Amino acid sequence: MGEILDFAEALWKGETTTYAHHPLSEPYGMEKVARDTWFHKLFSNTIIRETPEGLILIDPSGFAGVKMKFESVRSVTSQPLHTAIYTHGHVDHCFGVSAYVEEAQSKGWPRPQVIAHEATPARFRRYRETIGYNQAINSRQFMGGQTRVNFPADFYYPDITYQNRLRIQVGGVTALLRHGRGETDDHTWVFFPDTGVLCPGDLFFWCLPNAGNPQKVQRYCKEWAVALREMASLDPQVLLPGHGWPIIGSDRIKQALEDNARLLEILFEQTLLLMNQGTSLDKILQIVQVPEDLLNKPYLHPVYDEPEFIVRNLWRLYGGWYDGTPSHLKPAPEKEQAEEISRLAGGADKLIGRAKELGQSGNFRLACHLADWAYLAAPDDPQVREAVHRIYTARAGVETSTMSMGIYMARAREVRGEGFEEAVAGSRVLQVQDERGRKQKQ
Numbered sequence: 001m002g003e004i005l006d007f008a009e010a011l012w013k014g015e016t017t018t019y020a021h022h023p024l025s026e027p028y029g030m031e032k033v034a035r036d037t038w039f040h041k042l043f044s045n046t047i048i049r050e051t052p053e054g055l056i057l058i059d060p061s062g063f064a065g066v067k068m069k070f071e072s073v074r075s076v077t078s079q080p081l082h083t084a085i086y087t088h089g090h091v092d093h094c095f096g097v098s099a100y101v102e103e104a105q106s107k108g109w110p111r112p113q114v115i116a117h118e119a120t121p122a123r124f125r126r127y128r129e130t131i132g133y134n135q136a137i138n139s140r141q142f143m144g145g146q147t148r149v150n151f152p153a154d155f156y157y158p159d160i161t162y163q164n165r166l167r168i169q170v171g172g173v174t175a176l177l178r179h180g181r182g183e184t185d186d187h188t189w190v191f192f193p194d195t196g197v198l199c200p201g202d203l204f205f206w207c208l209p210n211a212g213n214p215q216k217v218q219r220y221c222k223e224w225a226v227a228l229r230e231m232a233s234l235d236p237q238v239l240l241p242g243h244g245w246p247i248i249g250s251d252r253i254k255q256a257l258e259d260n261a262r263l264l265e266i267l268f269e270q271t272l273l274l275m276n277q278g279t280s281l282d283k284i285l286q287i288v289q290v291p292e293d294l295l296n297k298p299y300l301h302p303v304y305d306e307p308e309f310i311v312r313n314l315w316r317l318y319g320g321w322y323d324g325t326p327s328h329l330k331p332a333p334e335k336e337q338a339e340e341i342s343r344l345a346g347g348a349d350k351l352i353g354r355a356k357e358l359g360q361s362g363n364f365r366l367a368c369h370l371a372d373w374a375y376l377a378a379p380d381d382p383q384v385r386e387a388v389h390r391i392y393t394a395r396a397g398v399e400t401s402t403m404s405m406g407i408y409m410a411r412a413r414e415v416r417g418e419g420f421e422e423a424v425a426g427s428r429v430l431q432v433q434d435e436r437g438r439k440q441k442q
């Protein structure tokens with residue numbers, strides 16, 4: 001086995017964990033993982049299937065590193081690209097086709113075709129409408145506000161779209177494409193019956209499913225579980241996910257897919273039960289729990305997203321934005337609330353003093369409320385700002401997920417008035433997560 005499969009084996013056995021090696025992080029590399037099948041692990045993964053008529057490429061590249069992806073593919077095969085499949089329209093999956101189109105033109109090969117779900121073009125159009133927002137949230141999520149993420153505006157649209165399922169044949173090789181809502185509304189998972197290779201896209205992530213992302217559009221918890229169970233029923237032999245590393249062997253794959261499904265089903269069932277009883281969102285967030293045995297599985301650690309964010313996404317999908325607390329329906333501006341609380345407490349310094357105590361005792365949820373009020377009530381006070389910076393930095397240091405760490409790191413920078421720095425390679429938040437995970441392991 002090569003480095004990628006060796007690492008995947010170590011991860012499965014618990015010899016290392018996604019706390020020290022985030023599914024979006026290294027080890028990276030290109031490896032042959034099944035007959036005529038290559039797997040390229042990077043921030044997001046590419047699956048390459050050779051056929052006598054040309055390549056089937058699943059997720060050709062993310063929008064960053066297009067040239068490197070192309071060169072990596074060309075280092076292992078010189079076959080023309082026949083068909084590219086986007087597992088979904090997230091920008092870390094649906095780029096890179098232009099390089100193959102140019103190559104085909106220069107070599108006189110037929111133009112490659114691109115297949116995606118029918119909801120993908122609408123996603124691309126939405127990204128153009130919300131480009132500023134997407135830059136802001138991805139700068140927080142992946143960079144902790146340290147550097148700006150340049151979100152793309154131009155997309156290579158699919159030539160062929162489908163609704164529920166599609167069977168394609170390229171050079172005698174059959175690929176089954178199936179739509180399933182989950183991380184997105186436009187997800188496609190792909191199965192190759194001849195090799196037993198399953199490509200679930202981001203429906204399998206090597207960590208807690210990204211079904212809750214606080215800054216992004218709706219995700220689909222229940223349908224996600226349905227898709228995972230359907231995949232498991234096909235008895236796949238090799239699982240090649242959109243992020244993270246392969247899983248080899250039908251028993252392991254079935255277990256991993258079904259555990260992911262069970263986690264999502266538990267969150268769905270508990271949340272809907274309470275919603276149907278008229279419970280407020282605040283109470284639901286206190287009550288709903290995921291069994292520890294699931295969160296301890298090597299492929300379900302909450303290193304990217306968190307269970308409570310999935311509960312909020314369920315509330316948004318099946319309910320409205322009103323959370324059941326009447327004062328939240330038409331609230332006073334936050335600054336007004338903060339000034340009033342500060343007056344009652346005896347000043348912003350009292351609030352920040354208590355916030356520090358709470359932070360030191362580990363109650364960061366409450367500490368950050370007080371810190372926010374102090375900052376809103378006295379935004380120009382340098383001591384308040386520095387204390388708020390420290391509280392949010394400490395909070396980022398104890399959170400497990402990219403989502404939380406990115407938002408808290410960005411807040412810590414913002415209160416110091418620190419803007420964007422020069423762009424650096426890789427994700428700042430993932431680097432911090434992996435460094436901490438490795439230190440804790442030592």
Ligand SMILES: [Zn+2]
Nearest residue numbers: 090092202242
């Ligand atoms: Zn992705």
